[in-house]
Amino acid sequence: MSQEKGTGDGRVSRRKLLSWAGLTAALAAVAGLAYRHFSATSAVKVESFMTRGQGQAKNILVLTGSGRVQGNSDRLAEAFAKGAREAGHTVNVFPTGRHNLRACMHCEGCWSKGKPCVLADDFDTLFPLLEQAELLVFCSPLYWYNFSGHIKAAMDRMYPYSKKERLRDMRVHETMLLMCGQSHFLRSFAGPAEAYRQMLGYKRWKDRGRLFVTGVDEFGEIAGNRALRTAEDMGRNA
Ligand SMILES: Cc1cc2nc3c(=O)[nH]c(=O)nc-3n(C[C@H](O)[C@H](O)[C@H](O)COP(=O)(O)O)c2cc1C
Structure with a gap:
């Protein structure tokens, strides 16, 4: 025994x-x-997908949302831009995290100075790009289950284009969403995924694709991740 x-x-x-x-x-x-x-499931479906464009060259604006130069979302944006440029599209990348963009004050002074916003900051550089872009790409790291504050400030500053008395409009009619975060759960992206969906419904923009990259946290950790190839394909098919 x-x-x-x-x-x-x-x-x-x-x-x-x-x-x-x-x-x-x-x-x-x-x-x-x-x-x-x-205990933390979400009713929002968080799914990555891409659609194929009609083939004609277009003007694309990519808004990135990180303060980290060459960080994970920057690399996603770079892969997307590479694919899009190779396919003949014109791509401008505007890193909101490295620009001075104040938060919208809701002062209702939009267009009163002949430009979209009364504030004098880097939105003066951004708004001409917004007015010429046909496809707008939001590329943000996940911050507190949401868009980063940097890119959110840029979104809020688009408020003048939703006013009836606007002097001009954006040309944007379609969008894409690229996001990355440390979480290993897709549901962590439910908040911004739903906000993006609602925003598109309001603006009647067409959703051309979404890419959610989980499990990347350290600086540059996304290197070698197949998501970069997917982002490049999204650009190529823009
Ligand atoms: C202020 C802050 C908040 C964050 N919040 C989250 C979060 O809620 N969920 C998550 O998965 N990762 C979160 N992260 C991690 C980043 O999303 C992750 O490191 C991402 O890869 C950073 O991308 P970047 O290199 O482009 O900045 C947060 C990071 C910071 C700095």
């Missing part, structure tokens, strides 16, 4: 106790993970 089966006098051996403790700890860890997973 082996020692693990008991001590013979009714007491449980130390080894057996330890294995029970190990099993209980493992079960508790699995239950904890399952709880974390299922």
